[in-house]
Each structure stands twice: as C-alpha cells, then as structure tokens.
Amino acid sequence: MRDPRGSGSPAWFYGNKQGGTADTVYSSLIQAQVCMGDFFRPEKAPGRRTRRKKMVDFKADERLNTLNHSCAHVMAQAVKHLYPEAKFWVGPVVKEGFYYDIDLGDNAVNDDVIAAIEKEMKKICKEGKKIYRREISKAEALELFKNDEYKLDLISDLEDGTISVYDQGDFTDLCRGPHVDNTKLCKNFKLVKYSGVYWKGDANNHVMQRIYGVCFPTAEELEAHLKLLEEAKERDHRKIGKEMQLFMSDDLVGRGLPMFLPKGYTVWQELENYIKAKERKLGYLHVMTPCVGTVGLYKTSGHWDHYKENMFPAMEVEGESFVLRPMNCPHHMMIYANRMHSYKDLPIRIGEIAHDFRFEASGTLKGIERGRHFCQNDAHLFVTPEQIESEFASVVALIFDTYKDFNITDYRCVLSLRDPADKVKYHDDDAMWDMAENALRKVLNDIGIEYTEEIGEAAFYGPKLDVNVKPAIGNEYTLSTCQLDFCLPAKFNLTYIDSDGTKKTPVVLHRAILGSLDRFMAYILEETKGNLPLWLAPVQAKILPVKNEDEELNAYSHEVYKYLEDNGIRVEIDERNEKLGYRIREAQMEKVPYLLVLGKNEVADRTVSYRLHGEQQSTTVSMEDFLAMLQEDIRTKKLNPAAAK
Incomplete structure (x- = not known):
C-alpha cells in the first residue's frame, strides 16, 4: 500500500525542538515516542513553562510522526473529558499512524464510543490550544502522577534527571516529544480501529482498550489514506478467506492454528502439486519427516541455543524431551547421514512440504499469513564447494520462474549478513562467516543479481538471499529465501568421499521458493482480491x-x-x-x-x-x-x- 504522506508542510507546522538533559534520562520505551496522558492544572504545578520554539528542517516522515504523536495526545485529552477516571498506558507513533492503550474501567470501546471521542477531538482541535513543553525532576513527576499506577510504573524505570511534560489546555502528558505548535494542526484525523490488549502484552494482566488513529497535514491526504484503508479491508485475505470459505480458526483449537476448509485445501493442494512438479523436473527428491524431534536433535543443530524462544515448550515423554519442530533442516541432515555418499552423488536435493510450529507472539498473528503452524515449501541441497554457484543460480532461476507464473513483479533481493557487532546470536566461527558471506556475494555478482545488503538479518548458521515482496496491502516481507550453510553439515558430521578418496564435508543450501504455502496463499489472495487464476480456483x-x-x-x-x-x-x-x-x-x-x-x-x-x-x-x-x-x-x-x- 503506497504511503500518501505529504512533504509540503510549512516550517511553522511544528513546535519547539526537544533538548536539555531530558533526552539522556528516558528509557528505551520513552525514546520510542511513548506518551502518557493525565489531567494537570499548570498554574499549580512546579517547573518551568515556556512557549515552544519553532522547529524547521524535519524530514517528511519525522513531520508526520510528530503530527500523529500530537494527535495521540488530543485523543487522550478527549477521552479524559468523556471519562474522567480513564488512565493511559502507552501511545506510540507506529507506521500506520498512532495508538493509545487506555484503561476505561468497566467501560468498553464500541463504534458509538469512537464517534463520541472523535466529536470531542474536533472540539479540542477547533479550540487551537497552544502546546507547551516543561521540564521537571523525576521526584516532581512521581508526585505529579502519584495517583496513576501506569505512569508510576513507567517513571520508576527512568533514571534520575530532568523529565519533560507537555501541556495543552487542561491536559498534561508526560512525554519526550516533539509536538506540533497547537492542537488546531491535528484537525485532519480519523480513529480507524480498536481492540482489547493485555497490559504490557502479558496474558496474566488485565485487558486495556487500544484505539488506533491517523492524522495528516491536509484533508486531501487523510481522504487518500482512508481510501487506501478501505482498499486494504477489501483485500484482506482473512475477509476473502471467509467469503470464499477457504479457512477458519477457533480459539478452542488455538490462536495461530488455522484450519483449511475443503475449498481452501484445494488451493493448498494445487500449490503443493505445482511446486513439487517444478522441483521434480530439477531432480529434487521429496521426503516426509515427523513434526517433532528430540531436544537433543536441536541441541546438535544449534537451534536450541539460538532459537529456543521461538519454539513451543519441550514435552517430557518416557524420559525423553521432544519439541514441535520449528524448521526441517535437522531432519534432512539426518536423512543425508543415513548412508555414505560419493562426490558423484552430489548435488542431492531433498524437498518437503513440511508442517512446522513456532510460538509467535499473539500480537503478530495474522490469519494464514503468520501463524503458529504453517507448511514450508522447504528443501536442502547438499553440494560440493564447486557446485555452490551453479546450484545457487538454479535456485534463483526457479524463484523467478515461479514469480513469472504468478505475475509477481514487485520484489527486491536482499543479501542478509551477520551483525559483526552482535555475534552472540550467531554460530561462533568468524572464518566460516567470512568464507560464507564472500562466497554468496561472489555468486550474486557472478550471476548478475541486483541486491542490497542488510546487516543482522542472516540465519544463525549462515548468510542468505531473501526475496522480499511488497504486497498490495501491508508491509514488505520475505517470500522466498536461499541460505548458504557451512555450519550444520559440520555439526552433524556429514561427509562425502571426494575424487581423491578423502572425506569432505558438503555445503548445504537451505531454500524455500513459495516460502510457506500458507503465507503464499495469503499473498496471492490479497494480490488478486480473491480472483484466483482458473488453475488455482477452488471452484472453476x-x-x-x-x-x-x-x-x-x-x-x-x-x-x-x-x-x-x-x-x-x-x-x-x-x-x-x-x-x-x-x-x-x-x-x-x-x-x-x-x-x-x-x-x-x-x-x-x-x-x-x-x-x-x-x-x-x-x-x-x-x-x-x-x-x-x-x-x-x-x-x-x-x-x-x-x-x-
């Protein structure tokens, strides 16, 4: 979805630049533009009150963030007018605008409540109250918000020093800022959705009301954005999936565990048959492996040390510990190790449509695009060092040949590398990393692929090529990947007999063309608005x-x-x-x-x-x-x- 942000706002659009010692004492949560709202009578408060200075030379995104951040305060002020007992947790600017987490006591948000809040926000904007910044000490902040457990929780994590608060009429927020000069500039807004969320994202805590909104410098930009939101609703694969009777979910089964209905499974099977047929023509051998493995298997692979937080908890059965598998490479390593291999056998291409399980955070779950169970179009290619370039080029050709069949044209290639400043989450072997990254970079250059490099996005065992798509709605994500791995073959003691009679360790290419069939289906549904090509349509x-x-x-x-x-x-x-x-x-x-x-x-x-x-x-x-x-x-x-x- 194209971002309709404007860049023609005048310099006076923004208020004063934040400064002083406040910038050095805020926690990472506050630095992420978290704001906290409450009532406060400025004439009775301690601290210095100053008129906001003019701010200039902001980039378009920064200006828009400032505007949305200020509008979040306007919304909090309106809520406080309507619900004097309301308390606020966090209200950050996000890519889609802003949101605020609110404790309304026994009151629940509904469409009528949203309409009332918007009406009150319009009054506040029309009044055009000036927005001021003041600096107070941590002790003063604790005293000021002594009756608000949410703010006390946040303030307690801050270091001693100067903290800034922002005043607008009868409302004060504890916030880093910056903000616009007055509330009139926030008049082009819309509250777009609401939901219940656990305080701090912890299911053991109580539920708060989260209200999302957007704000733009002009009414035209707001209208354009709202049209895009309506388009996004029509393209949402969850809506399309329900209308076409493709899949469903139920909390009794479990969040993030979608179930494919007959028509949806038909589409799923067509995708499976499609990619398997292409792979068979290229010499892939398809296997089937179990959905669980021992903890020992993942300790051997290194996933237990580097990926444990994304895995479901271990199950203790008859003295052994098992986990639902998050990926398939350890199983495929064991299949290769099942017998001796000669250099004449390589490359060996093992493929599987494999069921995997990852314990994704509940807030990231989204239909079949991101779930806790999904099926990967996975494969592992066991090659000699001399075969890396040709096999990698073959994988890239398969990716683009597949994209041609589905008319996928909006994508970019990313060489994902290790972060040398944060080596803890990666396999500890500098020489291996240098060799792997240089090898992959050389292959990409040799076959003429345009790509960008991104630090810190590699798999824990090696660098990779990610092909990221820009869907019709939402943010860019990875659809296809090919990863170069010198690490796991050594961990599993994999070998082949080379032409000179010595044992050598193969190199492994991890690759997924459709990524997961689930996510790929979601992508195609949204790209086509559910108007699937005839060969893929569940009912033709x-x-x-x-x-x-x-x-x-x-x-x-x-x-x-x-x-x-x-x-x-x-x-x-x-x-x-x-x-x-x-x-x-x-x-x-x-x-x-x-x-x-x-x-x-x-x-x-x-x-x-x-x-x-x-x-x-x-x-x-x-x-x-x-x-x-x-x-x-x-x-x-x-x-x-x-x-x-």
Whole structure:
C-alpha cells in the first residue's frame, strides 16, 4: 500500500525542538515516542513553562510522526473529558499512524464510543490550544502522577534527571516529544480501529482498550489514506478467506492454528502439486519427516541455543524431551547421514512440504499469513564447494520462474549478513562467516543479481538471499529465501568421499521458493482480491439452471456438470430453490471464475452460456468449446482478468 504522506508542510507546522538533559534520562520505551496522558492544572504545578520554539528542517516522515504523536495526545485529552477516571498506558507513533492503550474501567470501546471521542477531538482541535513543553525532576513527576499506577510504573524505570511534560489546555502528558505548535494542526484525523490488549502484552494482566488513529497535514491526504484503508479491508485475505470459505480458526483449537476448509485445501493442494512438479523436473527428491524431534536433535543443530524462544515448550515423554519442530533442516541432515555418499552423488536435493510450529507472539498473528503452524515449501541441497554457484543460480532461476507464473513483479533481493557487532546470536566461527558471506556475494555478482545488503538479518548458521515482496496491502516481507550453510553439515558430521578418496564435508543450501504455502496463499489472495487464476480456483465453474422445477433443464444441467467433472474441471451446480439473482450474487461473492446460466435455449441447442466473473455480458458456446477454453486457460496458467480490476 503506497504511503500518501505529504512533504509540503510549512516550517511553522511544528513546535519547539526537544533538548536539555531530558533526552539522556528516558528509557528505551520513552525514546520510542511513548506518551502518557493525565489531567494537570499548570498554574499549580512546579517547573518551568515556556512557549515552544519553532522547529524547521524535519524530514517528511519525522513531520508526520510528530503530527500523529500530537494527535495521540488530543485523543487522550478527549477521552479524559468523556471519562474522567480513564488512565493511559502507552501511545506510540507506529507506521500506520498512532495508538493509545487506555484503561476505561468497566467501560468498553464500541463504534458509538469512537464517534463520541472523535466529536470531542474536533472540539479540542477547533479550540487551537497552544502546546507547551516543561521540564521537571523525576521526584516532581512521581508526585505529579502519584495517583496513576501506569505512569508510576513507567517513571520508576527512568533514571534520575530532568523529565519533560507537555501541556495543552487542561491536559498534561508526560512525554519526550516533539509536538506540533497547537492542537488546531491535528484537525485532519480519523480513529480507524480498536481492540482489547493485555497490559504490557502479558496474558496474566488485565485487558486495556487500544484505539488506533491517523492524522495528516491536509484533508486531501487523510481522504487518500482512508481510501487506501478501505482498499486494504477489501483485500484482506482473512475477509476473502471467509467469503470464499477457504479457512477458519477457533480459539478452542488455538490462536495461530488455522484450519483449511475443503475449498481452501484445494488451493493448498494445487500449490503443493505445482511446486513439487517444478522441483521434480530439477531432480529434487521429496521426503516426509515427523513434526517433532528430540531436544537433543536441536541441541546438535544449534537451534536450541539460538532459537529456543521461538519454539513451543519441550514435552517430557518416557524420559525423553521432544519439541514441535520449528524448521526441517535437522531432519534432512539426518536423512543425508543415513548412508555414505560419493562426490558423484552430489548435488542431492531433498524437498518437503513440511508442517512446522513456532510460538509467535499473539500480537503478530495474522490469519494464514503468520501463524503458529504453517507448511514450508522447504528443501536442502547438499553440494560440493564447486557446485555452490551453479546450484545457487538454479535456485534463483526457479524463484523467478515461479514469480513469472504468478505475475509477481514487485520484489527486491536482499543479501542478509551477520551483525559483526552482535555475534552472540550467531554460530561462533568468524572464518566460516567470512568464507560464507564472500562466497554468496561472489555468486550474486557472478550471476548478475541486483541486491542490497542488510546487516543482522542472516540465519544463525549462515548468510542468505531473501526475496522480499511488497504486497498490495501491508508491509514488505520475505517470500522466498536461499541460505548458504557451512555450519550444520559440520555439526552433524556429514561427509562425502571426494575424487581423491578423502572425506569432505558438503555445503548445504537451505531454500524455500513459495516460502510457506500458507503465507503464499495469503499473498496471492490479497494480490488478486480473491480472483484466483482458473488453475488455482477452488471452484472453476458453477452451473445455475434458470428454473429449478424444470425437469428437462435440470437433467441437462447435470449432464453438463458430469461432462466437465469427468474432464477434470472443479465444478458445482446450484439448483437450490432460490431466485437466480440471489444465486448469481452468492457465486460472485465466492469469486467463481465462470458462471454457467442454463435455460431452455441452451437445452435445445445443447450449448452453455457463460459469464466471466466481474463481467456482465454472457457468451454462448458448445460444451466442447467451453471445455477447450477452460483447459487452455489452465494449461497456460492464464491470469484472471478480474484480478486487475
């Protein structure tokens, strides 16, 4: 989603620059622009009150952050007017705008509450109160907020020194700032959503109300952003998945554990068959390995030391400790170690559509895009050092060939490297890292791939190439990856007999083309708005007889159904006792690519009249011609025209 941020705001848009000793005493939480709100009567308060100075030369993003940060204060002030007993936890600026975590006691946020808060915010903005910065000591801050346990909790973590507070009319926030000059500048705002969150993100704590909002310098920019939000709602794979009956989740099963319904599993299987067929042509050998492993397996691989916090807790069974596997490389290492290998055997390419489990934070879970259970399109290539370049180039070619089939064009390649200043989370072998990073960099340069380098993004065992996509909505994320590994083969004592008769250690390429099938499906659903290409659509054609009580028409409808089904087309027939218009609208909601509306003319001529999803006109052809058209669309993996609308 393109960010509609503007850059033409005047210099007077912002208030004074923060300074003094306050910058040195704030915790990392405050430095992340956390703000805390409460009422305060400035004429009775200690400390120095000054008019805010002018601020200039801010970059566009910094200006917008300042505006959103100030609007968060306006929202907190409005909430306090409506709910005098309200207390506030944190209210940071985030990429999408701002939010505030609020304790409203027994009151819950709903649409009516949001409307009331917005109305009060408009009053505050219209008043145009000046915003002032004051500096007080930690002791003064503790006294000022002595009746607010949330602020006391935050202030207690700060070092002794000067702390800044911001005043706007009858409202004071403890905050680092900076802020705009007055509340009138926050008038172009919108509260966009709300949810319940645990205080400090701890499920053992009580639930607070989190309200999100956005603010822009101009009404035009706000309107453009709100249109993008509406577009995002329509593209959200969770909404599309529900409408198309693809997947579901239930807290009784567990958060982050989605379940694929029959139609969704059809899409999943098509993706699995697609990528396996491409891999088989390249000499991949597919395996199946268990979803659990012993703790000892992951201690050997190093995952236990470097990845334990992302794994589900160990299970003790008959004196052994087992964990749900977070990745598949240790299992594949053991498959390679199952027998001796010669250099003539290499490269060995082991692939698997593997079920993995990672204990992702609850706040990061998002439908099938990010869950605690997912299925990786994983593979491990065991190669000689001399084969690294050719095999890596082959993986890159497979990635881009796949992207071509799905019309994926908005991506960038990233060489992810170790952070030399933070070696604790990586395998401890400087020589190995230098060799691996230089080898991967050389390969990328030799095959002419454009890429950027990012420090600190490597896997714990080696550098990698990440292919990051920019989805239609949301932030960039990694879809495909290829990782170079000199570490794990040595940890598992993997060897092959070289041409000179000596034992050598193979190099491993870890690679995933579709990434996880779950995330890839979410990506494709959002890119196409659910208008999947015919070969991937769970229902490719739906037959709608005009009149359900006509026996001759019903018989012909079933004949067409059987003809298409016998020829491999995923087809449904809707002969419910509902009006035709209702059945058409329902099929459109399910994004069925082809609707066949059959009446007496089609029966008499032994034809079918089809309508492509998203279009109004119908075309009449013979059954045979219709089937041939579908088969050609499937063979060529033709894009669904409705996806471009």
